[in-house]
Amino acid sequence: MPYPPELRELMKKVEETRPSRVNVHYPRMTPEERAQVLKEYHPDFMEEAFRPLQVGVDRGVRLPLEMADIFEADSRLLSAELDLEHPEFDVDVLVIGGGGAGAAAALEAFSLGRKVLLATKLRLGDANTMMAQGGIQAADKPQDSPAIHYLDVMGGGRFENRPELVRALVRDAPGVIAWLERMGAMFDKDEEGRMITIHGGGTSRKRMHTARDYTGAEIMRTLRDEILNRGVEYIEFCPALELLLDEKGRAAGAVLFNLETESCHVVRARTVILATGGSGRLHYQGFPTSNHYGATGDGLVIAYRAGARTAFADSIQYHPTGGAYPPQLLGLLVTEKVRSLGATPINVRGEQFVYHLETRDVEASAIIRECRRGLGVPLPTGTAVWLDSPLIELTHGQGTIERQLPAMLRQFARFGIDIRKEPMLIYPTLHYQNGGLAIDENGATTVENLYAAGEVAGGIHGRNRLMGNSLLDILVFGRRAGRHAAEKSAEIRPGRLSLEHVYRYQEELEARGLAGQRVSPVLLPRYTHGAGDK
Amino acid sequence: MSKDTKKIEIFIMGKQYLVPGELTILEAMEYAGYQLKRGCGCRAGFCGACATVYRIAGSYQLQVGLACQTKVEPGMYLAQIPFFPGRKAVFDLEKIKPTLAEFAVLYPEIFRCLGCGSCTKVCPQDLDVMQYIAHLQRGEWKEAADLSFDCVMCGLCASRCPVNIVQYNAGLAARRIYGRHVAPPDPLLAERVREIEAGNYDRDMEELMKASPERLAELYNQRDIE
Ligand SMILES: Cc1cc2nc3c(=O)[nH]c(=O)nc-3n(C[C@H](O)[C@H](O)[C@H](O)COP(=O)(O)OP(=O)(O)OC[C@H]3O[C@@H](n4cnc5c(N)ncnc54)[C@H](O)[C@@H]3O)c2cc1C
Ligand code: FES
Numbered sequence: 001m002p003y004p005p006e007l008r009e010l011m012k013k014v015e016e017t018r019p020s021r022v023n024v025h026y027p028r029m030t031p032e033e034r035a036q037v038l039k040e041y042h043p044d045f046m047e048e049a050f051r052p053l054q055v056g057v058d059r060g061v062r063l064p065l066e067m068a069d070i071f072e073a074d075s076r077l078l079s080a081e082l083d084l085e086h087p088e089f090d091v092d093v094l095v096i097g098g099g100g101a102g103a104a105a106a107l108e109a110f111s112l113g114r115k116v117l118l119a120t121k122l123r124l125g126d127a128n129t130m131m132a133q134g135g136i137q138a139a140d141k142p143q144d145s146p147a148i149h150y151l152d153v154m155g156g157g158r159f160e161n162r163p164e165l166v167r168a169l170v171r172d173a174p175g176v177i178a179w180l181e182r183m184g185a186m187f188d189k190d191e192e193g194r195m196i197t198i199h200g201g202g203t204s205r206k207r208m209h210t211a212r213d214y215t216g217a218e219i220m221r222t223l224r225d226e227i228l229n230r231g232v233e234y235i236e237f238c239p240a241l242e243l244l245l246d247e248k249g250r251a252a253g254a255v256l257f258n259l260e261t262e263s264c265h266v267v268r269a270r271t272v273i274l275a276t277g278g279s280g281r282l283h284y285q286g287f288p289t290s291n292h293y294g295a296t297g298d299g300l301v302i303a304y305r306a307g308a309r310t311a312f313a314d315s316i317q318y319h320p321t322g323g324a325y326p327p328q329l330l331g332l333l334v335t336e337k338v339r340s341l342g343a344t345p346i347n348v349r350g351e352q353f354v355y356h357l358e359t360r361d362v363e364a365s366a367i368i369r370e371c372r373r374g375l376g377v378p379l380p381t382g383t384a385v386w387l388d389s390p391l392i393e394l395t396h397g398q399g400t401i402e403r404q405l406p407a408m409l410r411q412f413a414r415f416g417i418d419i420r421k422e423p424m425l426i427y428p429t430l431h432y433q434n435g436g437l438a439i440d441e442n443g444a445t446t447v448e449n450l451y452a453a454g455e456v457a458g459g460i461h462g463r464n465r466l467m468g469n470s471l472l473d474i475l476v477f478g479r480r481a482g483r484h485a486a487e488k489s490a491e492i493r494p495g496r497l498s499l500e501h502v503y504r505y506q507e508e509l510e511a512r513g514l515a516g517q518r519v520s521p522v523l524l525p526r527y528t529h530g531a532g533d534k
Numbered sequence: 535m536s537k538d539t540k541k542i543e544i545f546i547m548g549k550q551y552l553v554p555g556e557l558t559i560l561e562a563m564e565y566a567g568y569q570l571k572r573g574c575g576c577r578a579g580f581c582g583a584c585a586t587v588y589r590i591a592g593s594y595q596l597q598v599g600l601a602c603q604t605k606v607e608p609g610m611y612l613a614q615i616p617f618f619p620g621r622k623a624v625f626d627l628e629k630i631k632p633t634l635a636e637f638a639v640l641y642p643e644i645f646r647c648l649g650c651g652s653c654t655k656v657c658p659q660d661l662d663v664m665q666y667i668a669h670l671q672r673g674e675w676k677e678a679a680d681l682s683f684d685c686v687m688c689g690l691c692a693s694r695c696p697v698n699i700v701q702y703n704a705g706l707a708a709r710r711i712y713g714r715h716v717a718p719p720d721p722l723l724a725e726r727v728r729e730i731e732a733g734n735y736d737r738d739m740e741e742l743m744k745a746s747p748e749r750l751a752e753l754y755n756q757r758d759i760e
Contacts, residue, residue: 031755126575126583140726143760147738154742155754163743171735174726181719184627184710186679193718205760214684217580221687225706229624237571259571292576328558328605332578406684410659411579414603529557529565 002416007325007425010377013350014386014423021344021352022394028355034362041365041372043318044463049285050314055508057307057446062314066282070301072509073520075502076241077255080264084244084497087253087268091117091233092489093482094254094269096240097299099127100216101454101474101481102275103223105443108482109273110232114489117267118232119256121239121276121294121523125224128277128292128455129474132216133335133407134200135208137468138173141197144205146170153469156202156359157434157462160312165460168441169469172476177209179475185222187211198340200467202359208468213335213407216471238265239298239523242502243272243306243450246495251306251450253497259523268497270489271449273481274299275474278433278455281525284316287430288331298521299456303437305505308445311458312435317465320345320363322429324384326415331429334387334408336360336467338424341404342395346386346423347375353385361464364428377425386423393420432470434461443481449488451481542608545591559586559601559612572616579603582688585658588612598690600658618689620700623707632715634673641704644670646697653691653701659684663691663701670704675712682709 003011029037039045050062053071063071093109095102098120106118118124139149149170154161177195181187188196188210200208211218227234237259244253244266253268276299280291289295304310321338323329344356345363347370354366367385370376376383392400401409401420412419435458443451454474461469509515541552544562551566560574575583584601591609601614623640630636638645644667653663662681669678682705691701729735742750 031751122571122575123581123583126581131576131578131580140720140723142722145738146730146735147742148757150739150742151750151754151757154750155757159747159750159754167739167743171730171739174723174730177720178723178727181723182714184713184715186683186709186713186717189717189720193720194722195720199760204757212683214580217686218683221706222710225622225710226627228622229627231624290578292578292581293570293574327556328561328603407580410684411603414579415605524569524571526569527561527564528567529554529561531565531567 003422010348011423013348014346014388017350018388018391022391026344026352026355029358029362034358037365037369038361041368042361043285043287044315046285054512054514056304056505058310061310064284064314064316066284067279067297067300067313069518070282070297070520070522071304072514073518074509074515075305075506076519077499077502078506082255082264082266084266087266087497089117089265089267091115091267091269093271093273093485094119094267095273095275096254097275097277097454098124098234099275099277099454099474100129100220100223100471101478102273103227104475104478105273105275105453105482105485106232107223107226107230108479109486110230112483112486114486116232118234119238119240119267120234120236123236124227124234125220126292126294127220128295129216129471130220131290131292131333132471133213133333134337134340135198135210135215135468136177136471137200137203137207137466138177138209138472139170139205139207140174140177140195141205141207144207146173148205149173149207152202152204153461153466156464156466158464159462161462162459164441165439168480169460169473169476173472176472176475180219180222183222183226185211185218199357200336200340201357201363202466208340210337213337213405219471239521240302241521242499243302244497244499245306245501246497248495249307250448252495266497268494270492270494271451271485273443273451273453273485274303274437274456275454275478276456280430282522284430287318288322289430290319290322290331290333293524296522296525298523299452300436301520303445303447303450303452306447306450306501308447308450309438310436311438312463313458315434315463316430317360317432317434318364318428319431320360320367320428321387321426324381324427325379325425327381328415329411330381333429333431334424334426338387338389338405338408341392341400343387343389343392346388348377349375359464359466367428371427379425382427384425384427387426388423389419390421390423432465434458434463434465439477441480442484443477444484449492451485453477453481542606544606545611547613548611553606555606557606559599559604559606560584562606573601573614577602580686582686583616585615585688585690586612587615598656598658600688615689615693618693620689620692620703622700622703625707627710627714630711632675632711637670637673637708640707643697643699644704647671647699648697650696652694652696656690656694658688658690659686661685666705667699667701670708675708675716678705679709679712
């Protein structure tokens with residue numbers, strides 16, 4: 001839907017002030033201003049949207065209501081009849097989740113000669129990884145270093161990140177890019193083959209590597225193709241419903257559920273890697289999300305029932321620029337690369353109100369504040385602010401958007417909006433789970449033989465991840481977990497499979513009067529788009 | 535502002551439903567009561583899970599689109615193609631050479647292209663699919679890689695190809711071969727990996743790891759920005 005007359009009228013304000021904004025540097029916030037806008041406007045600080053967890057190893061820990069709900073829910077396997085004595089699959093390493101982290105882990109474990117099975121909920125690659133547009137960080141330029149990268153990551157995370165995880169992240173980064181390059185992933189390069197790198201929010205050096213605005217897709221399809229080429233075994237449309245433990249309480253497999261035939265399958269494994277990604281589809285605080293359909297936090301729940309500790313699970317990232325118009329694009333990501341290239345947020349009066357490359361938490365909070373102040377653009381679905389994309393062409397020359405942002409250009413053009421000439425309308429969208437399961441540098445969780453990698457893990461990014469560090473982390477820790485789980489699997493003698501931990505967890509729920517309310521993992525969201533409320 | 539919240543009639547696999555006119559095809563299916571298992575991945579035009587074929591009542595023409603990126607229209611008869619059994623050639627990227635002869639072993643069917651242009655016409659990403667196949671026939675890796683890069687592998691091209699070319703897989707193979715064997719590798723990368731392995735950055739990093747949060751914040755706030 002092209003912009004209707006009312007919005008065209010409002011857009012004139014943006015056009016009027018545009019010439020005076022070209023190449024004008026808006027001041028960054030001071031540390032005090034940043035702290036204040038976060039406290040007053042960031043959704044993570046809205047206490048009424050959180051509650052302490054009442055069961056399990058992290059009892060008392062604060063979680064978003066919607067996440068606490070799935071933690072305090074019944075297993076889907078309470079009354080299932082399963083033959084745990086005769087598993088259908090018997091493997092060395094079971095990888096759960098077929099996004100970037102899972103694919104990297106599977107490839108690594110496979111290359112060490114182990115028998116690997118990768119099970120995933122939708123298709124291999126139907127994942128947040130496929131959707132990442134902006135880029136991937138690595139300190140590989142002369143003016144940059146892993147130490148400088150380290151400082152950026154820590155600052156972005158409000159200095160709460162686990163230092164040893166950050167060290168692993170930044171140390172492995174150039175190696176990860178080289179690994180992808182060797183697998184034929186096509187990054188944007190200059191004539192001599194040098195990577196073209198740009199800034200992202202919160203970076204002090206230009207270290208964002210891109211593949212047009214299909215960076216995640218390029219990484220994902222490369223990894224998927226390699227999995228197919230090498231013949232790594234995988235099963236699609238088979239989410240894990242629970243982990244299985246052995247008599248010593250160590251991870252020893254999982255129960256998979258065929259979404260189509262609705263039958264269960266028992267897998268025995270010597271080590272298990274969880275790579276189930278994020279939870280945007282839980283729609284914390286009612287936010288729309290940029291996440292893929294299967295991002296329902298399943299891995300968090302099943303690992304928690306098995307006794308795994310969490311880290312920063314209450315910390316959620318709201319991306320400052322989610323689509324706000326047309327309604328078909330509500331909540332979908334407008335990549336940060338749009339701002340990296342110079343587009344700035346503009347209020348209804350045509351004024352810039354925040355530096356365009358603050359860290360995401362700060363930028364999002366400033367946008368929410370502007371709308372609460374009554375300076376947003378009114379829409380039927382709420383309020384929004386402009387993101388002045390035509391500025392990009394004025395600063396970098398005509399054709400920049402077509403070359404650098406083809407996915408964005410195409411997405412809006414499908415609905416009659418030309419982002420080269422017209423600004424976009426945006427509002428923060430639920431984007432990323434900053435925390436998750438606690439891990440060490442090898443991806444090991446607090447449950448023996450259970451590893452976690454990717455968005456399901458926590459601690460690397462503290463309380464706020466910077467753009468480009470997630471694609472990096474899923475590969476760094478996916479590979480580390482893959483390697484470690486493979487090596488470990490060689491030492492393990494498989495024990496007897498059991499769901500005892502699930503039953504015990506259920507007893508705890510019952511004791512607290514929390515049983516019988518809902519079931520989890522969620523697996524798939526159910527949307528009706530108002531069909532019920534006619 | 536949303537003028538078309540009025541209900542329209544559509545037909546999902548032949549069955550009639552009334553749905554709000556501003557929904558995408560994917561949302562309209564959900565509104566009608568489906569909980570999608572196949573045919574839905576990213577919901578944002580990146581994964582190619584949701585290829586859909588449709589025809590508007592009264593027209594003979596078959597049209598296609600990504601269900602998550604296409605608005606419903608009155609009288610739409612639609613069906614999804616959640617899976618397409620296209621062939622993927624398996625290869626060892628390290629061993630393969632970027633020659634036409636080797637590529638022809640992987641995807642011999644590209645040479646059977648009739649030039650009908652069905653693939654290009656059908657592409658929901660508006661890629662010139664037939665043209666990149668033509669580049670492949672000549673071993674022009676860079677051009678083929680460039681033209682096929684924005685492919686989401688939805689499979690619609692292959693579904694319409696009269697000679698059974700699986701364009702999206704051929705395109706991906708060409709890009710990987712180009713990226714690995716033709717495009718020059720970044721010289722700085724290898725150097726940096728060596729430096730890290732030699733421990734050149736360990737001291738700096740350890741100092742930062744030992745610093746108090748206050749000291750770290752101070753360094754952070756004073757850091758220079760490129
Ligand atoms: C729109 C968008 C843009 C982004 N842009 C960037 C960017 O530019 N740079 C950056 O660094 N990061 C970006 N991110 C973040 C980054 O892409 C993700 O955090 C990262 O890809 C997550 O990878 P993953 O492998 O952990 O999870 P995913 O890629 O989400 O994969 C998880 C997989 O597990 C499967 N799964 C879920 N539950 C189960 C179950 N019960 N059983 C089996 N399988 C299951 C899922 O279906 C999925 O296939 C972006 C994210 C989004 C959504
Ligand atoms: S659901 Fe991914 S392209 Fe439509």
